[in-house]
Amino acid sequence: MSLDVIILAAGQGTRMKSNLPKVLHPLGGQPLVLYSVQAAEAASGRAPVLVIGNGADQVRETVGDAARYVLQAEQLGTGHAVMQARPLLEGTSDYVVVMYADMPLLTADTLRGLYEAQQGNSGPITMLTHVTDTPRGFGRIVRDPASGSVRAIVEEAQATPEQLAIREVNVGVYCFDAAWLWSHLDRIPLSPKGEYYLTDLVEMAVTEGHTITALTTEDADEVLGINTRVHLAEAEAALRRRVNERLMLAGVTIVDPASTYIHPTVEIGQDTVIMPNTYVWGRTTIGANCVIGPNTIIQDCTIGNDCEVLASVLEHATLEDRVDVGPFGHLRKGAYLESDVHMGNFGEVKNSRLRRGVKMGHFSYIGDGDIGEGTNIGAGTITCNYDGVRKHKTVIGKGVFIGSDTMLVAPLTLGDGARTGAGSVVTRDVPPGTLVYGVPARAPAREPQETTEDERSTS
Numbered sequence: 417m418s419l420d421v422i423i424l425a426a427g428q429g430t431r432m433k434s435n436l437p438k439v440l441h442p443l444g445g446q447p448l449v450l451y452s453v454q455a456a457e458a459a460s461g462r463a464p465v466l467v468i469g470n471g472a473d474q475v476r477e478t479v480g481d482a483a484r485y486v487l488q489a490e491q492l493g494t495g496h497a498v499m500q501a502r503p504l505l506e507g508t509s510d511y512v513v514v515m516y517a518d519m520p521l522l523t524a525d526t527l528r529g530l531y532e533a534q535q536g537n538s539g540p541i542t543m544l545t546h547v548t549d550t551p552r553g554f555g556r557i558v559r560d561p562a563s564g565s566v567r568a569i570v571e572e573a574q575a576t577p578e579q580l581a582i583r584e585v586n587v588g589v590y591c592f593d594a595a596w597l598w599s600h601l602d603r604i605p606l607s608p609k610g611e612y613y614l615t616d617l618v619e620m621a622v623t624e625g626h627t628i629t630a631l632t633t634e635d636a637d638e639v640l641g642i643n644t645r646v647h648l649a650e651a652e653a654a655l656r657r658r659v660n661e662r663l664m665l666a667g668v669t670i671v672d673p674a675s676t677y678i679h680p681t682v683e684i685g686q687d688t689v690i691m692p693n694t695y696v697w698g699r700t701t702i703g704a705n706c707v708i709g710p711n712t713i714i715q716d717c718t719i720g721n722d723c724e725v726l727a728s729v730l731e732h733a734t735l736e737d738r739v740d741v742g743p744f745g746h747l748r749k750g751a752y753l754e755s756d757v758h759m760g761n762f763g764e765v766k767n768s769r770l771r772r773g774v775k776m777g778h779f780s781y782i783g784d785g786d787i788g789e790g791t792n793i794g795a796g797t798i799t800c801n802y803d804g805v806r807k808h809k810t811v812i813g814k815g816v817f818i819g820s821d822t823m824l825v826a827p828l829t830l831g832d833g834a835r836t837g838a839g840s841v842v843t844r845d846v847p848p849g850t851l852v853y854g855v856p857a858r859a860p861a862r863e864p865q866e867t868t869e870d871e872r873s874t875s
Contacts, residue, residue, distance in 0.1 A: 418509040419531050420594070421456035422501050425449055425517035426469025426488040431644045437471030439517040440478055441648060444655045445679040445697045448642060449475060451520035453482050458524035459513070459531065465504060466517070467497045493611030494588070495604040498597075506598045511535070514614065515589045518642040521654055522589065526638060530591045530631050539565075539626035540596035541618060544589035546639045547632060554585035555615065557630065566628035569615050584632070587639040590614065596621075655680070663690075685721065703737070717747075720755070733765075760795070768799075777820070784826065785810040794820035794838065801826045813848065 429438025439449035449466070456464035466483040468475045469491055476485060486500040498514055505512065511534055513527055526544070534542035543566065545557050556579050558568040569586045570579050600620055604612045621628055633639060637654040640647065659680050660673040667686035670676050675692045684690070684702045691709030696702070700714055703721035708714070711727040719725070719735045726742035733747035736755040741747065745759050750767035753759065757770045761778035768785040770776065776787075777795035784801040786809065787793065797818050799810040808826035812818070816830050819838035830836075834846040837853025846852050852859050 417511065417535060418462075419460040419511045419513065420462060420505050420509040421460050421464040421513045421515065421527070422498055422505070423449075423452050423456060423464050423466050423483070423515055423517050424494060424497050425452075425475060426467050426472075426491055426497055427518075428470050428491065429518075429643070432648075433645070437474055438642065440471065440474060441642070443520055443642075443648065443651055444659070444677075445681075447478055448520045449479060449517045450482075452515060452517045452522070453479055455522055455524045455527060456513070456515065457482065459527035465501045467500055493607065494614040495601065495612030495616065498614060499601050499612070502598055502601060505594070509594050512592045512594045512597055513590065514592070516641065519587075519589070519639065520642065520651060521635075521637045521640055521658070523638060526631075526633055526635075527589075530589065533629060533631045534591040534593070537627060537629045539621060539628055540593040540600075541621050541626070542591045542629045542631060543618070544587050544639075545584050545630045545632045546587050546636065547584050547634075548636065549583065551580075551583055551585045554587070556580070556582040557584040557586055558582065559584075559630075563627075566618065566630050567622055569618050571615075584630075586615070587633075588614075588641075590617075592617075712742075754789075771814075782810075784808065785812065787812045788814040788816060788832065790814055791816040791818070793818050794822060796821040797824070798822075799824045799826060799828075819853070 425439045427438065432438045440447045453464055464483050466479060466485050467488050468485055469488040472487060484504065486504055488497050488500050511531060513530060515522060530542055530544055553572060555569045555571045556575055557566055558570055559565065560567050600617060603620060604616045607613055618628055640651055640654065642648050642651055656677055659678050660670050660676060663684055664670055668684045669689040672692035676690055677695045679697045682696050682700045685704030687704055688702055688706040693711045694709035695713045698716035700717050702708065702719045705721055706719060706723045708725050712725055714730045716732045717730045720737040722738045723735050724740040728742035728745035730747040732749040733751040735753045738755055739753045739757045741759045744762045746764040748766035751765040752769040754770060754772045756773045759776045763776050763778060764781045766783045768782045770787045771789040773790045774787050776793040779795050780793050780797040781799065783799050784807050785799050791812055800823055801807050801810065810824050810826045811829045813830060813832035815833050817835045819836045819840060821839045822836045823841040825843045828842060828845060830846040831848030833849040835851040836842055836857060840853045840857040841855045842852060842857040850859055
């Protein structure tokens with residue numbers, strides 16, 4: 417049995433009050449639509465069909481090859497939107513799930529459950545419902561008292577007082593027998609508003625004597641639809657709770673979940689502690705037994721085991737094991753800190769490798785550098801890597817001692833065991849084992865040797 421998923425993403429989203437298409441608004445670090453696309457692909461094993469309209473080019477560019485596309489040039493209702501997918505999907509699968517792109521918290525497990533329920537249904541439709549104490553605005557589910565099957569969806573405006581008291585509501589997600597769906601789409605009547613509604617298929621199925629079953633989700637977050645920025649904030653909070661709970665159940669300590677923002681794609685090892693006011697985004701992996709935060713931002717980084725990052729910003733950086741950074745450190749793109757590196761207060765590293773055991777003092781900047789194992793970088797050291805036109809590299813060997821407030825004017829190489837005096841401006845390569853100091857930095861002058869008696873006799 418095969419399954420295709422259609423995601424409706426063509427709407428205007430006018431209540432967002434935005435020039436950006438609604439489905440491209442960010443949630444947890446990625447556009448809304450990607451959550452639906454990812455859930456659909458996980459449930460079906462196929463790229464879903466995305467029905468696009470408003471901002472179609474932007475949506476295509478964002479989603480890319482993760483979806484197949486059909487265009488709804490005119491927004492004439494949900495039934496009309498599904499009709500656009502018919503030429504692409506008819507005859508390709510046994511079942512079709514229809515869902516919305518603005519329900520980002522709907523999970524693949526729920527979609528699979530809907531699919532499995534329909535496989536056991538003799539009728540053509542299984543729908544997703546939710547029981548809520550606040551059903552306002554939703555169509556009510558009317559069930560047959562004897563069989564429990566769905567008999568009707570009654571929109572709120574047409575509901576009787578008794579029907580308005582019903583707490584089970586339609587959330588707009590369906591699994592259809594594919595052959596039945598494609599044979600009935602053209603029969604949907606035009607509404608007084610000039611639109612074709614997918615809900616009319618339920619009435620058709622009941623009229624034909626079919627059984628309509630329902631899968632009820634107890635998770636209110638799953639059925640949250642995004643229509644306003646208020647809804648977006650609610651979804652952000654729900655997503656944050658979901659991610660934090662998953663991590664905590666896996667052995668991560670999150671001291672204050674309410675102030676901790678972690679992207680769904682982030683991976684964190686056991687016994688790591690995330691302190692308050694910490695933001696972890698993108699494709700980030702953090703190992704075990706780390707302490708991260710407080711007041712820390714990490715994006716697209718790889719962090720090993722037993723690391724400490726305090727009140728710092730890390731972007732596109734790599735830390736091996738037992739690295740400590742901060743407070744107020746800044747690791748920029750291309751920063752690579754090998755094991756046992758220490759980076760002190762107000763340090764900054766960009767496009768550089770600090771090899772094992774490097775000690776980098778506070779108030780220092782290393783850009784476009786390769787710093788050898790066991791080297792000590794004194795406080796206030798700067799690699800002057802930019803000449804106004806091009807970037808240049810600084811290479812420092814093993815066991816080098818860089819005195820405080822040293823300016824290293826690249827391109828520059830310091831050999832193993834070299835030393836610089838405090839306040840030096842180094843403009844030339846330094847041989848291994850050599851001490852340089854001053855402005856510009858030079859090796860100390862050699863003391864003149866005393867003339868021997870034999871040398872005097874020959875002069």
